[in-house]
Amino acid sequence: MLHRRFSVIKLWPHVKAAEDEVIERLKIAANSLNVECLVVDSFARLIHPPHTQLTQDDVDFVLSLHFETPKQFDVFSFVTLWNPLQFYYERGYRKFTRHLLTHDDFLSCASASGDDQVLRHISDDPMRDGPHFQFYPTLSGPIMEPATGDRKLFYAGINWERMGKGPGRHEGLLSLLDGSGDLRLYGPKIFAGVDVWEGYKSYVGPVPFDGVSIVRLIHSAGIALVLSSDAHHQSEMMSCRIFESAAAGAVIICDENPFARRRFGDSLLYIDTTLPPEEAYGQLRSRLDWIKSEPAKSLQMAKRAQEVFRENFRLDIFLERIYRELPERKNKLEGLYAPKRGEETVCAVFLMPEYRLDLLERHIATCRAQKNVALRGILAMDDRDAGIFAPHVRSRIGESSVPLEVVPVHFTERRADGSLKRRRTAGEVITEVLGSLPEREDCVCIVAPNERLFSDHLSALLRTLQDSEGAGCAWSDMLVARGSGDDEHADLSDDPDAGCLADARPIGCGRFLFRLSALDPRLRTALPYLDAFAMHLLFGTSKSVPSRRCTIVCAGTDDGAKPAPVVPADLEREILIDFSPGVFRGKPRTGTEGRLSASQWLAAMTPEEKTKLAVELAHAVPFPAFVKTLLFGAYRLWFRFYSRFFRRSGAPSK
Secondary structure, three states: OOOOEEEEEOOOOOOOOHHHHHHHHHHHHHHHOOOEEEEEOOOOEEOOOOOOEOOOOOOOOEEEOOOOOOOOOOOOEEEEOOOOHHHHHHHOHHHHHHHHHOOOEEEEOOOHHHHHHHHHHHOOOOOOOOOOEEOOOOOOOOOOOOOOOOOEEEEEOOOHHHHHOOOOOOHHHHHHHHOOOOEEEEOOOEEOOEEOOOOOOOEEEOOOOOOOHHHHHHHHHEEEEEOOOHHHHHHOOOOOHHHHHHHOOOEEEEEOOHHHHHHHHHHOEEEOOOOOHHHHHHHHHHHHHHHHHOHHHHHHHHHHHHHHHHHHOOHHHHHHHHHHHHHHHHHHHHHHHOOOOOOOEEEEEEEEOOOOHHHHHHHHHHHHHOOOOEEEEEEEEEHHHHHHHHHHHHHHHHHHOOOEEEEEEOOEEEOOOOOEEEEOOHHHHHHHHHHHOOOOOOEEEEEOOOEEEOOOHHHHHHHHHHHOOOOOEEEEEEEEEEOOHHHOEEEEEOOOOOOOOOOOOOOOOOOEEEEHHHOOHHHHHOHHHOOOOHHHHHHHOOOEEEEEEEEEEEEOOOHHHOOOOOOOHHHHHHHHHHHOHHHHOOOOOEOOOOOEOHHHHHHOOOHHHHHHHHHHHHHHOOOOHHHHHHHHHHHHHHHHHHHHHHHHHOOOOO
């Protein structure tokens, strides 16, 4: 059953941007369809107090208007494909394209470039489908009677290019128009601390982002100038200006964007903005003169453009179609990643090294949310906590009706008086948990205390394993939530690398689903001795396959909040190399977009490795042999003196 309610993300809560106008228009269109539109932040929390976290029980879907952030909530999501390819390239193509793919479905604006960007990535993925619905940055009203108004040329924009101290978009053409007296220029006066329209005599002022004011101002001017960026032109995408100008009933002068030609035809007047500004201005001047000399014909053009808009581009048309077909669409997409063999079981082990009520509720909610999977849940509590709190925990689980049972696990070793002797390694805990599982279990997922699984997480991972019979592990992309308040965000971790043994890159736990029959029996010789890198061992020694979905959030921790290491990191690395040198001896890769930088690479090396590297680099310097002999001899003398001094003084030698 549909709730007749959806939410839209306001990405920059403290900045007024074009997305705010789209949001207001969504509210108007939704209201006309008896649908409620709620505004949320990037975590799907209401932007106004009490900042409630929305769930699938509250809204039918969440709409993301921008690629800036990945999906960070467990609600069906759409993302609009409204940004030209060039925008991704300029800001980080790989990163932001991956953000698109974290969403459940895509809304097309009929740009082959925009659609193909997604289709390239999912073309060989049987669990994904390309865009089905069309959706444009348009509006449903007000729609005003066509008129030539004051026969002034309306133009509006943020002119954000000026924030980089460079020329604004179409600056040459607009400067020539500014001196003609025919231009009415609107937009924010100050944006990000920059006077973006400084020097323009035709500047009137800002336009309220209320969904209606700009249409009325265009109607009053009577003529609208619709200009695309080079990136929009190349991607054959149109901004909202063409749609609001048609709704305003204005005569439209547009650049040669192929979208406009294809969809609006001869209902618009065109100019070639690729020409030098003086020539483009000459074309524009002749169009203005024609409009003023032929008011009746101009009005007929405005009427035809508005008819195209009414029939094809009203926002309520697209929103109504989404709601009409949404149940069927969700069922189709869900079927793509539902397990093929429902009898296969998954055991989810929720780790609770110390009893906390908030952690208990999160694990219960995660367990309850899982769909389309035969699930057995285990709440692994510290044995001391289980002895105290197990009755309350079992009572709460019973009230929740979730398939979750309490199993005491030795997270710690304690003395006879109950005081803490030591924290056991993560590998010891996992070894105990795996050893306690009955043989009837097919697969296991170990969920850390700081992790939350989306409702399709386990089903998608199981389907991935079923589609890859030779694999012993399936894994998903992961979000790492960081910061708080205005700085709260989530970074996408889309490529777990078992061979990268740097503490700065959490690999996660719950993102992996292991086929129990495929786990190497020899793991017991290494796993109990590992702590920070226990999951590296399990994942790195398994034949794995990705689900290509992002279905888990991991709360990042500050260094000060991390528990003290039980095993030195250097020793853990040596143990991993002992077990599987082919996987763990390789050098960490360098580069950008999730790879280690040179400084991070060095930080991950042991002191012995750094010494060897320094010696090799020294030998590689093209000095004559006798010079190298003198230099290395001097170094040996200095090192002997240095070592004796620190041994005598008792000071540390590092």
